[in-house]
Amino acid sequence: MSVSANQMTEEHPMEKLLRMDRIPHIWCPTCGLGTTVTALATAIDDLKLNYDNIAVVSGIGCTGRVAGYMKLDSFHTTHGRAIPFAVGLHIARPEMKTIVFSGDGDLVSIGGNHFIHTARRNVDMTVICVNNFIYAMTGGQVAPTTPLTARSSTSPYGNYEHPFNLPRLAASSGATYVARWTALHVRRLTQAIAEAISKKGFSFVEVIAPCSTLYARLNKLGSGLDLMKFYHDNAVIKHGADVNEVDIDFQSKIIVGKFVDIEKPTYLECLNEGNERVLGDKYKPWGGCNGDN
Secondary structure (H helix, E strand, O other), X not given: OOOOHHHHHXXXXXXXXXXXXXXXXXXXXXXXXXXXXXXXXXXXXXXXXXXXXXXXXXXXXXXXXXXXXXXXXXXXXXXXXXXXXXXXXXXHOOOOEEEEEEEHHHHHHHOHHHHHHHHHHOOOEEEEEEEOOOEOOOOOEOOOOOOOOOOEOOEOOOOOOOOOOHHHHHHHHOOOEEEEEEOOOXXXXXXXXXXXXXXXXXEEEEEEOOOOOOHHHHOOXXXXXXXXXXXHHOEEEOOOOOHHHOOOOOOOOEEEEEEEEOOOOOHHHHHHHHHHHHHHHHOOOOOXXXXXX
């Protein structure tokens, strides 16, 4: 019995959250991005959120394509500027759930200053960083997360720059929620994304994902499936681990889990409290351009 394209589209379990007219996606086979997007869509569905009150913001690179595939309000921004775009959106519409979904190069290289200062201010948003240890779309250059000794197109004899420990960077900058999983920990990753979205303040989830076309090939690590299996088999779950001790070395054990889950006032809460203290009854709490909230 033949099945029409329309029937297949109607029966797709992710149809209500994905723009099916843009599927199939452009990502390489065995890339972890598709799995991570599924985790995000499942988390949103599980939380029973109003789709009209969710915005997804992404930057440039392979991961930056996510905003265009989600059937939600979305912004595909310039390189490294996903977070400041998202901050502006949050301030204008604080009632919306603002989710930044981008890559390690976009968020912590050219976008690094935005990352640390938005975490410092504890702006209420969720940042999902898909870390594949390389600039995957632009030619395989060394990234701020490339492990020592790993090869890239700009470090053909091995990387000699110390990489960022992203959970430590997020936590030390002020994030209220910090977790790390691989793209193969699908259920745990889905739960972490749901927790991060529900968390008040700056929440951060790092996703270790394979780049089969560049990182695996340049480092002679086999296929993307080989890399997926390595990440999954070498992941060590340590909830509450000291973020100072979760660095990732080349082809070594990867500590995953939920590392930080704390409470503290958000940026807008501090802003409203300070302005009310100064202006008293004359102050109307900040709730966006129209002041409705």
